[in-house]
Amino acid sequence: MKNNIAFKPLTLPNGVELKNRIMMAPMTTCSGFYEGSVTHDLIEYYQARAGEIGTIIVECGFVDNKGLAFPGAIGLDNDEKIEGLAKIAQVIKEKGSKAVIQVYHGGRMVEPKLIGGQSPVGPSAIAAPRPNAPTPIELTPEEVDAMLDKFGQAVRRAIQAGFDGVEIHGANTYLIQQFYSPNSNQRTDKWGGSRDNRARFPLAVLDITHDMVKKYANQDFIVGYRFSPEELEVPGIRFDDSMYLLEKLAEKGLDYVHFSMGAILRPSIVDTQDPTPLINKYVAMRSDKLAKIPVVGVGNVINQSDIDAAIDNGYDLVAVGRACIAYPDWINRIEKDEKLELVINSDQREALKIPEPLWHFSLVESLIRDVNLNVKKFKPGSYQEKVNDESYEFLINVELGKDFIKDMQLVNAKEFDYEVLDNFSVIKNRIIDSNSPHVDAVSGATTQCEAFKKAVTKAMAKSNKAAILAEGGDPNDKSYDIVVVGSGGAGLAAAIKAHDLGANVIIVEKMSVIGGNTNKASAGMNAAETKFQKLKGIVDSKALFYKETMTGGKNKNNPELLHYFVENAPDAINWLDDNGIELSGLTTTGGMSVDRTHRPASGAAVGGFLISGLVKNINKRGIEVMLDTSVTEIVTENNKVVGVKVSEEDGSIQIIKAKAVIIATGGFSANKEMVEKYRPDLKGFVTTNHKGATGSGILILEKLGAGTVDMSEIQIHPTVEQTTSYLISESIRGGGAILITQNGKRFVNELDTRDKVSADIIKLPEHYAYILFDQQVRDENKAVEEYLSHDLVIQANTINELAQKLAINSAELIKTIERYNQFVIKKQDDDFGRTTGMRHPINKGPFYAIKIAPGIHHTMGGITINTQTQVLDTHKNIIQGVFAAGEVVGGVHGANRIGGNAVADIIIFGIQAGKQATDYING
CATH class of the missing domain: 3.90.1010.20 (Sufe protein. Chain: A)
Structure with missing residues (x-):
């Protein structure tokens, strides 16, 4: 090896000897408990990577419960955390590595949803320059002093937990960097203004760190400082600013400084014409005093050549990130001169002791390679x-x-x-x-x-x-076992199931984006008698689920399809879970009497979460997806499917050969002419659907002789923001929201079926209403953050203030809410008979309202199928080799769809279509 020096000891300024110059970089694992305490998985994760490596820098611990910048962060914010942190320090030290932990506060980079909807804090009330960033509350001078004490107490806890040192996190645009930045710090007191004033806070953090070390530790305790060398913002931190601060810090005493960059030899991100690596500038500019403090390089270090480059360019220590996740024994491999590729086989999570949240973190998930991955062939x-x-x-x-x-x-x-x-x-x-x-x-x-x-x-x-x-083939000669038309939830589920049963599958999507209307789904997925209900002690039955769905559909539902739907819903929940898509959160929707609407535990909207998970499964399996490609015809010979005719974006036409076709193209809510044909009374209504919901699959299948059912049964959703056509999720009402008129009164059972609630809104003189809720509902429904980011929400600190903003009589509104709150307490709605979603009184500010009215949401009618998802012709005969699933199908929902049943529909029948199509081609 060229630079053996990296594997030799290094003595820090405080006299502590590190056995080698390799560190494990601090990396977010998102694997702590919700309140920041340490999990067993975290202990195992660090234990597996300790030993040969000289120093492990444990991920940042927040110093205050308003300071966590990501979910699953660990805390240094109270003494109760010391016991768990001590276990991490112990397992690292027992194996012979030094244990250092970062201390930080996220400042204005903290998302309100991570701190109970509160506003984050910062040096100034200036939002970060990123989309939808919250405006922080400026810390008062007294609060700045208190914040410094919190940093000091966090250092004390790190010492008492047995760590060998702390790394002050002055990087990544977190609070310490925010104080030094002229962009985020525009104070006029002693903490802001000049560069010296802005440097006061990081220097004060170092001072209080030293105070705690003197009081509770000894001179062997390591104190490092991490910094981001530049900011893109104008004004912002420039490299000479960083050098100025580092010199000031060096005068007070540090044991190392740690660049925070994505590549060890990264040049300036500000002066993009200068290719000089910043480490070269650092070495040239530093004083003799700063030169005595070891400097750590980090960023994309994988192989020996990366270590060589770091040492040759002036780094004293090298921090290794993702390579340590993929290879817990990384140093051993490097010492054996192995050439490493930064990948993790999909079956190795448990063996590598990678916690589940970290496994799904984007930087790690990108490394995962399915052991059966099929990769498309390209001409380089x-x-x-x-x-x-x-x-x-x-x-x-x-x-x-x-x-x-x-x-x-x-x-x-x-x-x-x-x-x-x-x-x-x-x-x-x-x-x-x-x-x-x-x-x-x-x-x-x-x-x-x-x-x-x-x-x-x-x-x-x-x-x-x-x-x-180039290989002498015909690129237009495409042949597959099964063509899946449509890339929403039903199409993706069908493709995954068929692939896993051995079929060669391609997905054809007419839009530029995968996901279809499923991307817009918000509430969740209904199922009864599931493992997640049982874990929460929720008593439910398939019989009740069937009854309530049939009642909601006005008894027009196809009984056979509905029985299959209800019976197979729990298995569909399990199938998703087996494929890494966990819907363990539970709520309710209109027409349901039990919490059976399954959604992400985080409270996030189900649609994006579901599509993201399904697409990851598509990628892992190497299933081909053709975007911007429209299927215009199913091609048959002798009444047998032989392929589909497609039109690509450039206008070219080709035939894709196939033995079976699955149509999963969704409904027709975005086709105004088609809607008006079957329901003239809905002319002019906005739709919540994406623009691709045009009923193309129905038209293709009708050409083939397919029958249709319930085409005039078109559902309007009661809570749609009219200027953007944004659907306000039923989970908001299921979480405790109410509907009020412009007069400030309730007028309906908010969780009655969608058709009834919509009809009552239309009957109002103003033809609109407001959905009103408080902070408790927001905390439990992440969809609210999306509504806020799109400026759909009116917000106020009090009911009286909200009433003024809505031009509603405040006394009337207060009276309405007080009356509703009494109903919640006694669990009996004397006015409208509401029995579900009465989770808590509306009494915790801030308070929120969204103006809504009905919009076209779902077309219950569509193609006729049987329980095997086989498409039936107008005489109810099976059309061989053609299957359909999702909203393109009619009969499942009858005259009205219950919220949460659409997602269940697409997954249940999508899985079935994939299975049945595969059985057909193998028959």
Whole structure:
């Protein structure tokens, strides 16, 4: 090995000897308990990685319960945490490594939902420059002093827990960095203004750290400092600012300083014309005093060559991140001269002692490779694509290797601001790491991210065709066992099930985005007698579920389909869970008398969560997805399916050969002409559906002779924000919200069936209402954060203030809420007979209201099928080889769909379609 020095001891300024110069970088695991205490999984995780490595830097511990910047963070905020933290320190030290823990406060980077809906704090009341960032509350001078004490007490707890040291987290735009930044700190007192004043806070944190070390530890206790060298913001921290602060810190005494960067040799992100690595600038600019303090490099260190590069360029210590997750014995492997690839086999989580939340964290999940992954073949080269979102045109170069996505460059990057560039960087990394364009978008930048992903999809299609031509094949000669038409929940579930049963499957989607209308689902998935209900002590029965669904559907539901639906709902919940999609949270919706609506435990909207999970399963299996491709016809010969005719985005027509077809194209709520044909009374209503819900699958199947049922049964959803067509989830009412009129009065049982609630809103003189709720409902429903981010919510600290904002008589509104609260206490609604979702009084501010009215939401009618999901013709005969699932099908929901039944429908019958289509082709 070239730089054996990295594996030799290093003595820190305080006299402590590290057995080697390798550190495990601090990495977010999201694996603590909800209140920040240590889990057994965390202890095992650190224990597995301790031993050969010199020092393990444990992930950051928040110093205050308003300071956690991510879920599952661990805390240093009270003495009760010491016992658990001591277990981490103990297992690391017992194996011979030094144990250091970061101390931090997230400041303005804290999401309100992580701290009970409260506003975060910061040096100034200035929001972070990112979409939908909350505005923090400026800390008073007294609160700044108190915050310093909290840092000191956190250091004391780290000492008492047995750690060998602390790393002061002055990076990643957290609170300490916020105080030093001229962007986030615009105070006029002694803590702000000049660079010296802004440096007071980080220096004071170091002072109180030293005080605690003197009082509770000894000179062997290690004190490090992590810093982000630059900020993109204007004004913002520049490299000479960082050097100035580091010199000040060095004068007070540090044992190491730790760059926080994504690559050890990263150049400036501000002066993009200068390719000089920042570490070279650091070495050239530092004083003799600072030069005596070891400097740590971090970022994409995987192999010996990366260590060599770090040491050669001036780093004294090297911190290793993801490689330590993938290889707990990383040092042993490097010492054996192994050449490592940064991947983790999908069956290795337990063996590698990786906690479940960390396994699903994006930086780790991107490393996971399914042991059975099939990779598409490309002709290596660079492919330039032009794509657009709502505002911009992007020119993107996509570089492909033989069987992988190698790189992406935004050719016209200079035309865009840092937010666009950041979004591109995030999506680029997700795509390259997962070797697929089908990755989650950045929150708040969906259309932009979809454009980036589309460039990759188009490049892959061109390259794949070129690779086939180079081998003498015909790129238009596509042949599969099963074609799945539509990429919503039903189509994805069908494709996954069919693949797992051995079928060769392709998904064809006419839109540019995977997910269809399922992306918009919000409430959850209904099922009775599930393991998650039993864990929570909820008594339910399939018989009751059947009865209430039949009643809600006005007894028009197809009994055979409904029986299959109810009987197989628990198995569908388990199937999702087995595939890493856990719906363990429970609530209720209108028409249900029991908490049987399963949703993410976090309270997040079910749709995006479900599609994200299903797409990850599609990626792991290497199932091909064709986007921007419309199926125009199912091709048959001698009454037997032989394929589908498709039209691609460029207008080219081709036949995809197949033995069976599964239609999962959704309903027709976004097809105004079709809606008005069957329901003229709904002319002019907005729809909650995405623009692809045009009924194309119904029309294709009708050409084949398929029958339809209940086509005039079109559901309107009662709570739709009219200017954006945004659906306000039924889980909000299920969580305890009420509906009020412009006069401030309730007028309906809020959790009656959707048709009845919608009808009562339409009867109001104003034809609209407000959904009203308090902080307790917000805390339990993450969908509210999305509504807030889209400016759909009116918010006030008191009911009186809310009434004023809504132009409602405050006395009347207060009277209405007080009366409702009495009903909640006695669990009896004397006015409207509400029996469910009365979880707590509406009495905890802030208070919220959203103006709503009905909108077209679901088409209960559609193609006729049997319980095997086989499509039936107009005479109820089976059309061989053609299957259908999801909203394209009629009969399941009758005259009215119960909230939470659509997601159940798509998964239950999607799984069944995948199974039955596979049985058919093997028959």
